[in-house]
Amino acid sequence: MDYVKLGRTGLDVSRICLGCMSYGVPERGHHPWTLDEETSRPFIKAAVEAGINFFDTADMYSDGTSEEIVGKALADFARRDEIVLATKVFHRMRPGPNGSGLSRKAIMTGIDASLRRLGTDYVDLYQIHRWDPATPVEETMEALHDVVKAGKARYIGASSMYAWQFAKAQFTAELNGWTKFVSMQPHYNLLYREEEREMLPFCADQGVGVIPWSPMARGRLTRDWDSGSNRQQTDEVLQALYQEGDRRIAEAVAEVAAARGVPRAQVALAWVARNPVVTAPIIGATKPQHLTDAVEALSLELSDEEVARLEAPYTPHPVAGH
Numbered sequence: 001m002d003y004v005k006l007g008r009t010g011l012d013v014s015r016i017c018l019g020c021m022s023y024g025v026p027e028r029g030h031h032p033w034t035l036d037e038e039t040s041r042p043f044i045k046a047a048v049e050a051g052i053n054f055f056d057t058a059d060m061y062s063d064g065t066s067e068e069i070v071g072k073a074l075a076d077f078a079r080r081d082e083i084v085l086a087t088k089v090f091h092r093m094r095p096g097p098n099g100s101g102l103s104r105k106a107i108m109t110g111i112d113a114s115l116r117r118l119g120t121d122y123v124d125l126y127q128i129h130r131w132d133p134a135t136p137v138e139e140t141m142e143a144l145h146d147v148v149k150a151g152k153a154r155y156i157g158a159s160s161m162y163a164w165q166f167a168k169a170q171f172t173a174e175l176n177g178w179t180k181f182v183s184m185q186p187h188y189n190l191l192y193r194e195e196e197r198e199m200l201p202f203c204a205d206q207g208v209g210v211i212p213w214s215p216m217a218r219g220r221l222t223r224d225w226d227s228g229s230n231r232q233q234t235d236e237v238l239q240a241l242y243q244e245g246d247r248r249i250a251e252a253v254a255e256v257a258a259a260r261g262v263p264r265a266q267v268a269l270a271w272v273a274r275n276p277v278v279t280a281p282i283i284g285a286t287k288p289q290h291l292t293d294a295v296e297a298l299s300l301e302l303s304d305e306e307v308a309r310l311e312a313p314y315t316p317h318p319v320a321g322h
Helices: 037-049 061-077 104-118 137-149 163-176 199-206 230-234 236-241 244-260 264-273 288-297 304-311
Strands: 003-005 012-014 017-019 054-056 084-089 123-128 153-159 181-185
Touching: 017 037, 037 061, 037 288, 061 084, 061 104, 084 104, 104 123, 104 137, 123 137, 123 181, 137 153, 137 163, 163 181, 163 199, 244 264, 244 304, 264 288, 264 304
Parallel strands: 017 054, 054 084, 084 123, 123 153, 153 181
Antiparallel strands: 003 012
């Protein structure tokens, strides 16, 4: 496994980040396709053994049970100081006022709750899961700064939003001497490339690490377009992200993979990873070959001709995933 710096920080992360949304109690939250603790643990252990040191979860994944499962597994399979553990805050975790968002109250409550579930004194990367239009950005950035200064997070990051929003947050922090975001977690894959317009160039210019979610389009690039899966049938977010015209891109992935004699997942992930602004794609693993394909994709070098073939069918998409 290769390791790279996360943005302009001194933090070393594996070129692959294991996304842990797939691990959680199925009856909790909105993800009936998740794996329970007993089924999840072998994947987390295999990731550690493969050299992956970067793990990403969120408070809202399966109502907090993802954090609990991941925290317990990493305590058993890895040394805390060798792991880069990331989680997120924003989505509703309890009913009533102040149960969601990025107010100072929500952030301070959220970090303490996440640390309890994860069984650790700190997270390495604390991310805002989405933009909160109802809270002044000054309040959010100062609260996150205080989380870092309290030793509860080493770094802070952000996820899907407009580039102007991210820039506003960054420069607000800079003007006030507060901690700035070191990473951006955008929606980015062969089926959705809108982040190439503004967000990725901004991150490259500012030295922000990029850790894309759904680099294989939630599995749409790994199988025949008309074939289904339990997640595809029940994941409401997935159904809203992609469109019928994306079929041609999925077919191009299949053709390149067949010519190469490799799984489609490797081609799709290799395309994302070759972008120099991308630090570490976030992959999900619910079958043994998922981790194998992810690691092997890092050594798959696509030719210019193959890249052109994969990119040619793309058409502009409505903004999705924010």
